[in-house]
Amino acid sequence: MSATRIQGRTEVFADWAWQSLVVTGGCSILLGIVLAVWPDKSVTIAGILYGLVLIATAAVQAVIAFGARIGNPLKALEVASAILALALAASCFGSGESVALLSLWVGMGWTVRGIALAIVAVWSEQFQGAGRLELVGLATMIGGVAVAAIPFVSMTTLSITTGLLVIVLGVSEILLGARLQRGLVEPV
Numbered sequence: 001m002s003a004t005r006i007q008g009r010t011e012v013f014a015d016w017a018w019q020s021l022v023v024t025g026g027c028s029i030l031l032g033i034v035l036a037v038w039p040d041k042s043v044t045i046a047g048i049l050y051g052l053v054l055i056a057t058a059a060v061q062a063v064i065a066f067g068a069r070i071g072n073p074l075k076a077l078e079v080a081s082a083i084l085a086l087a088l089a090a091s092c093f094g095s096g097e098s099v100a101l102l103s104l105w106v107g108m109g110w111t112v113r114g115i116a117l118a119i120v121a122v123w124s125e126q127f128q129g130a131g132r133l134e135l136v137g138l139a140t141m142i143g144g145v146a147v148a149a150i151p152f153v154s155m156t157t158l159s160i161t162t163g164l165l166v167i168v169l170g171v172s173e174i175l176l177g178a179r180l181q182r183g184l185v186e187p188v
Contacts, residue, residue, distance in 0.1 A: 017067030021177030024059045028170030031056065036163025039156040043099060046155055047092045050102050053166055054089035054109045058082040060173055061113060064120060074120050081116040085109045100151065103158050107148025110165075114141025136172050143168075 031053050041049075064070075065078035088109045092102060118137030143165050152158040 017063050018177040018181040020063045020067065021060065021173050022181075024056050024063065025170040025173030025175075025177060028053070028056045028166050028173060030170075032163045032166030032168075032170060034163070035159045035166060039159040039163075041155065041159065043102070043155055046099075046159060047094075047102055050106050050162070051089040051092035053106060053162070054085045054092060057109050057113050057169075058085035058089065061085060061116065064117070068120070070120060071123070074123060077116050077119060081112045084112055099153065099155050099158055103150070103152045103162075104148050106162055107144045107146070110144025110169075111141050111148060112144070114138060114144055133176070136176075140169065 031049060035046075035049055035053075059082075061078045061082035065075045065082065068075075070078075088105045091105045114137045116137070117140060118134050121131075121134035121137055147158075147162060147165070150161075152161070
C-alpha cells in the first residue's frame with residue numbers, strides 16, 4: 001500500500017472531514033455575505049440568518065468531534081459545544097424582537113466554539129503545528145466575546161459586524177479543510 005494519508009488510523013482526521021469543512025465554510029461565507037450586504041433586514045429575518053450561522057458552527061464542531069482522532073473527553077467537549085450552538089440557534093429563531101438578544105446568542109455560540117477549538121488544539125497531541133488551530137480558536141472566542149459584549153442598538157451595525165466575522169470564520173474553515181485534503185495536518 002502506498003504511503004498516503006489514508007492509512008487506517010494514522011491520519012488525524014477522517015477522510016470525509018475536509019469535505020465537510022469546505023462545504024460548511026462555503027455556507028458560512030454565503031451567510032456572511034448576505035448578512036453584510038443586507039443590513040436593513042427585519043429582526044425576524046436576522047434571527048433566522050443568525051440561527052443558520054449557529055447551525056453552521058454546530059456542524060463544524062460535529063466534524064471535529066466525529067472526524068478527528070482525538071481523545072474522548074475532547075470529543076465530549078466538542079459535542080457539548082455543538083449541542084449548545086444548536087440550542088442558541090433555536091433561541092435565535094425564537095427571539096426575533098431583540099437585536100441585543102441576537103448578538104448575545106451569536107456571541108455566546110462563537111465564544112464557546114473558540115474555547116472548545118483552542119482546547120482541542122492545545123490538548124490533542126496528534127496535530128503537528130496546532131498553533132494555527134489554537135489561534136483560530138482564540139480569535140473566534142475574542143470575536144464572540146466582542147459580539148456578545150458590545151451593546152448593538154441597530155440591526156445594521158450588528159449585521160455588518162457579524163457578517164464580516166462569519167466570512168472570516170468561513171475562510172478559516174475552508175483553509176483548514178484544504179490543509180486536511182492536502183495532508184498538511186499530520187500526526188506528530
